[in-house]
Amino acid sequence: MTAPAVHTTAPSPWRDPVILLALPAVIYLLVVYAYPLLWLLMKSFIGPAGPTLQPYISFMSDPFNWRVVGNTLRVAAWVTLFCFLIGYPAAFALARAGALVQIVMLVSIILPLSIGAVVKAFAWQIVLRRDGVVSQLLVGLGVWDDPQRLLFTETGLVLGAANIFLPFMILPIYSVVKLIDPRLSEAGATLGATPFYSFAHVTLPLTLPGIVSGVAFVFSMSVSMFVIPSLLIGDRFQTLATLTGRSFLLMRNEQLGSTTAVILLTLAVAIVVGSTWLARRLGGST
Amino acid sequence: MTATERLTRYFVWFIAAFTVVFLMTPLIVTVAVSFGSSTVFTLPPPDWSLRWYQRLAGMRGLMPALVVSVQIAAISTAIAMALGTLCAIALVRGRFPGREAISTFLISPLMLPGLVIGIAMLQGFKALGLRDVYASLFVAHVVITLPYVVRTVVGALSLFDFALIDAARTLGCNYPMALMRVLVPALAPAFLTSGMFAFLASMDNYPISIFFTDAWTKTLPIQMLQYVEETPDPTIAAISAGLVVLAIIVLIIGDRLVGLRKLADF
Numbered sequence: 401m402t403a404p405a406v407h408t409t410a411p412s413p414w415r416d417p418v419i420l421l422a423l424p425a426v427i428y429l430l431v432v433y434a435y436p437l438l439w440l441l442m443k444s445f446i447g448p449a450g451p452t453l454q455p456y457i458s459f460m461s462d463p464f465n466w467r468v469v470g471n472t473l474r475v476a477a478w479v480t481l482f483c484f485l486i487g488y489p490a491a492f493a494l495a496r497a498g499a500l501v502q503i504v505m506l507v508s509i510i511l512p513l514s515i516g517a518v519v520k521a522f523a524w525q526i527v528l529r530r531d532g533v534v535s536q537l538l539v540g541l542g543v544w545d546d547p548q549r550l551l552f553t554e555t556g557l558v559l560g561a562a563n564i565f566l567p568f569m570i571l572p573i574y575s576v577v578k579l580i581d582p583r584l585s586e587a588g589a590t591l592g593a594t595p596f597y598s599f600a601h602v603t604l605p606l607t608l609p610g611i612v613s614g615v616a617f618v619f620s621m622s623v624s625m626f627v628i629p630s631l632l633i634g635d636r637f638q639t640l641a642t643l644t645g646r647s648f649l650l651m652r653n654e655q656l657g658s659t660t661a662v663i664l665l666t667l668a669v670a671i672v673v674g675s676t677w678l679a680r681r682l683g684g685s686t
Numbered sequence: 687m688t689a690t691e692r693l694t695r696y697f698v699w700f701i702a703a704f705t706v707v708f709l710m711t712p713l714i715v716t717v718a719v720s721f722g723s724s725t726v727f728t729l730p731p732p733d734w735s736l737r738w739y740q741r742l743a744g745m746r747g748l749m750p751a752l753v754v755s756v757q758i759a760a761i762s763t764a765i766a767m768a769l770g771t772l773c774a775i776a777l778v779r780g781r782f783p784g785r786e787a788i789s790t791f792l793i794s795p796l797m798l799p800g801l802v803i804g805i806a807m808l809q810g811f812k813a814l815g816l817r818d819v820y821a822s823l824f825v826a827h828v829v830i831t832l833p834y835v836v837r838t839v840v841g842a843l844s845l846f847d848f849a850l851i852d853a854a855r856t857l858g859c860n861y862p863m864a865l866m867r868v869l870v871p872a873l874a875p876a877f878l879t880s881g882m883f884a885f886l887a888s889m890d891n892y893p894i895s896i897f898f899t900d901a902w903t904k905t906l907p908i909q910m911l912q913y914v915e916e917t918p919d920p921t922i923a924a925i926s927a928g929l930v931v932l933a934i935i936v937l938i939i940g941d942r943l944v945g946l947r948k949l950a951d952f
Contacts (some may be wrong), residue, residue: 422776425769425832433795433803433829436810440802443809469850486705490725493702501702506946507937508706512713514883516890518907519926522914525714526719526727526923533729563708570705571950580830595690624799627892631914641801648805649896661802672797 437665444662455659465643469663472639475558475629477620480569482562483618487569488611494570495577509567521631524560525551528632534559557633561622563656568617574611609679615676620668640664713930720923727920738924745921751909754823758905759888762827763835767881769828770835777836778843785896789840796833800893803829809895822898823905830891831884838880841951842873875943882936 447454494505510522527533528551535547550556553577580603588598626641638646640660647657720738722731732939742748751849752787773792778791795803804826811822854864859873899908905924940949 418776418780419782420776422780425773425792425836426788428769429792429829429832431814432807432810432825434791437798437803439810439813440806486701486708488696489701490705493698493705495700496698497774503946505702505705505940508709510936510946510949511933514711514886514936515713515929516892516907516915518890518892518910518928519716520712522910522922522926523716525914525918526715526729527711529727530699531728533711536729555757563712565711566705575951595688595694598869620797621798624801626801627911631911641799643802644805645893645896648808655806661805664799665802668798668802672794 415572429579440539440658441662441665444658455655459659459663467638468643468660471637472623472641475554475561475639476619478558478624479561479565480615480619482558483566483569484611484615486562487566487614488573488607490566491570491573491577491610494574495580496582509570512564513567516626517625520564520618521560521628524556524563524628525631528556528560541656551632552634554633554637557629557637560632561628562630563627565618565621568621569614572617573607573610576607580606599603605682609683612675614681620671622665623671624664634660640667716923716926717930719824720927722920725919727914727923734942736783738920741921742924745913747904747912748925751906754903754943755889755906758820758827758830759822759885761822762888763881763885764827765824766831766835766884767877770832770880771839771877774843777840778794779848779948789836791834792891794831795829800891804894804897807894811898819898819900819903823895823903826898827888827891827896830894834884834887837882838876838883839873841874841900846872879944879949880941882940886933886936 424492428600433536444455445451445453491503494502497505528549530537530547530549532550534550535544536546539547550559584602585593585595585598588602593601623639624641625639626645629637629639629642630645635642635646640663644657644660647653647660651657718729718731719727721734721736722728723733723735723737724731726858770792777789807822807829808827811817811825816822816825848942850868850872851861851864854868855861859867890907891905893913895905895908899905906913910922910925913925937949
């Protein structure tokens, strides 16, 4: 079905001119999307007296900004780690589950994906309160002696963001796990491999492309999230994205905003390009 | 089964259960709070009530925001479906170089930070002389919805066997008729599903819309965030519950059309 159809008849009448069909969409995006992005990029390197790196130099000479960069990367790293630790086994459960469990899992993964960040972040504001679900649960389990507020803390932010981005970790890993024949590790066991050995030498390498794309998705979304930190941690904790948003929407400091926007953009492009390259390399070698 | 294997299995099932509960928590909490009588989000609610739903009618700015969001989402999705489908046909059927690059380019708005795209567009539109709020929102939201359409329709088209069209023509259909009778029914499910998810993406968008709304024209997520900041009470949960219901409906239709597993394809 997927094999390319061999046309023994005369070449299809729209064989070459077919490229014209792509033009409206491509031209549209070039004008309203690519051109503005390039313009933003260009403008950040051009000062009143020609090309300059001044905005970046002054950005980097301010220790506050380094803290902002640190906050951004640290929170993104924790969110990614949390998502990976839950998402990796969850992807296996999803791939190996029976029909009913699989449906329940798929619904609980896809449904939140179709609901906006504002709704979910608002829900986490309720969940993370002192009398919220998490606090009640941890006190009930005896982990905490007294109810505590997680809202407006870094832990709360990581928890909420991980919840919102978890599907983007599970789905790419699931898409490679479901292709692995479960009999592979049985075959390994027959040949004398311990479960750990066969996991490390068979399963893990096969799932690496999925891990790479899941990690890249979650990390880049965590770096650029804006609504979630605004609602879950507030103004005292700034990340690159919240600082960018504030510069434009509140402080009217377009200079600073453009600089941080370009840094964010560079980071995002680097993650996409790097992970695509890595996934292709890993995919090709297995 | 060895002890290690059994332990691994228990662990995996524990994680699976945790995942389901964890992912559903925000949705369940929102719906529970919206039907509670408490003003301070007490859970479980001391008593059930519909008071927050009754208050929706009196919320200032809610209906206009909802109307703006639905209009923008519907029209931008329609435009994106037209542009995206044409482009998908070119990408799948064309034999020109750079198809990979074009498809990456069209899907890239999904992968770049929305906030940065919003800022770039804000300045770009200003330079192009586009100042109208409505028009800016439409133009921007086509960029948001286009990747969903391109991705899904390219996927569906590459599974379609174009020899079927030749077969239909051999059987007496003319070319447009063959397209209508063979290609359209085969693509319809993927087409509708991509449209629905594009619609939701537009309805939910915050980081791009924020740069184009003003005091008079707001989209729903922006109006909601304003409520959250000004008067955080369970009325917002009632609005959210409405959006959850909308997402459930879309999911059910999507499942009927293409199946749940297909929706999870990444």
